[in-house]
Amino acid sequence: MDKNKPAICVFCGSSFGNNPRFREAAQAVGDGIARLGFSLVFGGGGAGLMGDVASAALAGGASVQGIIPAFLQALEPPVSAEEKLIVTPHIQERKALMLQMSDAFIVLPGGLGTFDEFFEVATEAQLGVHAKPIIVVNVDGYFNGLDGMLHGMIEAGFARDMVLKLYYLADGPQAALQILEGKLNSPVRA
Secondary structure (H helix, E strand, O other): OOOOOOOOEEEOOOOOOHHHHHHHHHHHHHHHHHHOOEEEEOOOOOOOOOOOOOHHHHOOOOOOOEEHHHHHHHOOOOOOOEEEEEEOOOHHHHHHHHHHOEEEEOOOOOOOOHHHHHHHHHHHHHHOOOOOEEEEHHHHHHHHHHHHHHHHHHHOOOOOOOHHHHOEEOOOHHHHHHHHHHHHHOOOOO
16 A cells, blocks of 8 residues: 555445445545545445445556455455555454555445444544544435434433534545545545
8 A cells, every 4th residue: 555645444344235326426436536646445345336336446557455354355356466465364453454555545335344344443443543434425325324213322311412524425426535635635534
């Protein structure tokens, strides 16, 4: 990874989902990361939206760093020979490396693993471990339920309002990329 370029970690599904706009968003995010001159950190597999993001970033000339647990390596083929790959013993080490190596996080539609990764980085932001931007790409309302659940936690007294400042809910990939660029190019990162 080029230490002079911000590294953007993208969390998303290793399948495509049933809405073609999910794939369009994944490709737009990968392309946008490359266009902005950033590098990509991702889950390491070439399947699903994860593969679409990495392929688009590679095609645009971005440096791509995959991080995959050993048990998934046989199940998820690499994106290409140009992908740099770190193999970890367990999924927890994967997430720790993703957090350590990244300057910001983008969350695209996905399943349980994607939500786990979102909550991991959001929890660590809440606890002051990092102050890196977390941008949730709300494709066709996919994350409306997540946003509503977090508002509900506050209303029920299990979280403070500051939880809503831990992430940005972007209406599509272009809005997410604008937020990302603004946050990473601002003099003070928050």
